[in-house]
Amino acid sequence: VSLVDPAISRRKLDRELDAFAAQAEDYRRRGYVVVGRDDLNVDVAFFAHVPAVPAPLPIVSVCVRLDFTNYDLWPPSLTFIDVITGTPIQPHVAAINYADPPGPDGVRPNVVVNGHRRYNGRPFYCQRGVREYHDHDEHDGDDWLLYRSDGLGELASLCQRIWQRMAQNVAGLQFQSLLAPPPIDAVLPQTLIVQVDRDMMRADLMNQLQAQGAAHAQTEVQGGSQLPGFRR
Amino acid sequence: VLLKSTAGVTLSNPNITVHVVVTSVPVDVTVNPHQHIEQLIREALRKAEQGASDIAGWELKTVGGDLLAPGERISDRVSNGDKLFLNKNAGGGGACR
Numbered sequence: 001v002s003l004v005d006p007a008i009s010r011r012k013l014d015r016e017l018d019a020f021a022a023q024a025e026d027y028r029r030r031g032y033v034v035v036g037r038d039d040l041n042v043d044v045a046f047f048a049h050v051p052a053v054p055a056p057l058p059i060v061s062v063c064v065r066l067d068f069t070n071y072d073l074w075p076p077s078l079t080f081i082d083v084i085t086g087t088p089i090q091p092h093v094a095a096i097n098y099a100d101p102p103g104p105d106g107v108r109p110n111v112v113v114n115g116h117r118r119y120n121g122r123p124f125y126c127q128r129g130v131r132e133y134h135d136h137d138e139h140d141g142d143d144w145l146l147y148r149s150d151g152l153g154e155l156a157s158l159c160q161r162i163w164q165r166m167a168q169n170v171a172g173l174q175f176q177s178l179l180a181p182p183p184i185d186a187v188l189p190q191t192l193i194v195q196v197d198r199d200m201m202r203a204d205l206m207n208q209l210q211a212q213g214a215a216h217a218q219t220e221v222q223g224g225s226q227l228p229g230f231r232r
Numbered sequence: 233v234l235l236k237s238t239a240g241v242t243l244s245n246p247n248i249t250v251h252v253v254v255t256s257v258p259v260d261v262t263v264n265p266h267q268h269i270e271q272l273i274r275e276a277l278r279k280a281e282q283g284a285s286d287i288a289g290w291e292l293k294t295v296g297g298d299l300l301a302p303g304e305r306i307s308d309r310v311s312n313g314d315k316l317f318l319n320k321n322a323g324g325g326g327a328c329r
Binding site: 016019020022023026029030099109111126127128129133147150151152154155156157160161163164168 | 253257258293295296315317320323325
């Protein structure tokens with residue numbers, strides 16, 4: 001359905017891509033890069049470093065295609081895609097903001113939801129500023145036009161939110177093997193992407209370092225350390 | 233930054249200038265570092281002509297993604313010449329089926 005002249009949506013998207021390009025160096029340092037554009041579609045890949053030898057290995061934790069058709073009468077539509085083939089896929093990571101308070105079940109919400117009724121059951125990013133959120137019948141009281149002027153649908157704003165929820169919190173890879181029962185009877189290796197609360201991890205490490213420092217100081221006060229070369 | 237008074241006395245200017253990208257609009261904001269982050273957010277919104285007098289829902293973050301809380305003192309978190317990103321919080325979501 002064409003409600004907005006594509007030339008207008010195209011011009012608005014051009015403007016946002018220009019603004020994105022002006023900050024592209026910082027966005028790349030964060031880990032997100034525009035990897036393609038086809039008329040009103042923009043593909044953005046989000047990278048994260050995982051531990052590897054000889055240096056941290058950059059992986060694509062998620063890649064999205066943003067469709068700016070009828071923008072900005074409609075917000076952009078978001079599809080998770082394979083960065084190489086461009087085909088829709090199930091994302092490998094959850095979209096969690098560790099700053100969000102946990103829900104009643106003690107779990108922080110993952111805004112990737114499987115099975116949108118209007119979009120052939122594909123996974124969608126369920127947050128304001130994304131077409132699939134506002135099109136969902138559970139959000140028909142939260143109209144996009146209430147938020148259009150807040151910039152929630154702008155490329156830069158969307159990318160920052162996706163990065164924080166789906167790339168910045170990636171800490172490493174986890175490998176596991178599953179034994180498939182007969183008649184398959186084979187070992188199925190699996191690789192999972194591990195996401196963590198970086199702030200909590202940093203605080204824990206700082207506490208550990210401080211505890212170690214306090215232990216050393218205590219040893220010194222009590223009359224010397226067992227560490228070689230440690231002077232009274 | 234040094235200022236010279238009319239009496240010829242040299243005074244130091246404590247103000248700092250930070251680069252704030254408001255959604256996608258870059259603005260330079262000069263603030264007193266002894267003020268709170270809240271003032272920096274207000275000034276950035278004003279300069280970006282967002283016209284938002286209410287800063288509720290706006291989030292100021294570093295390039296690394298760290299959140300700067302409105303109640304924090306600017307000098308504790310921000311240095312002259314830093315770049316920051318100010319975006320409207322999109323809220324939760326993810327509860328639908």
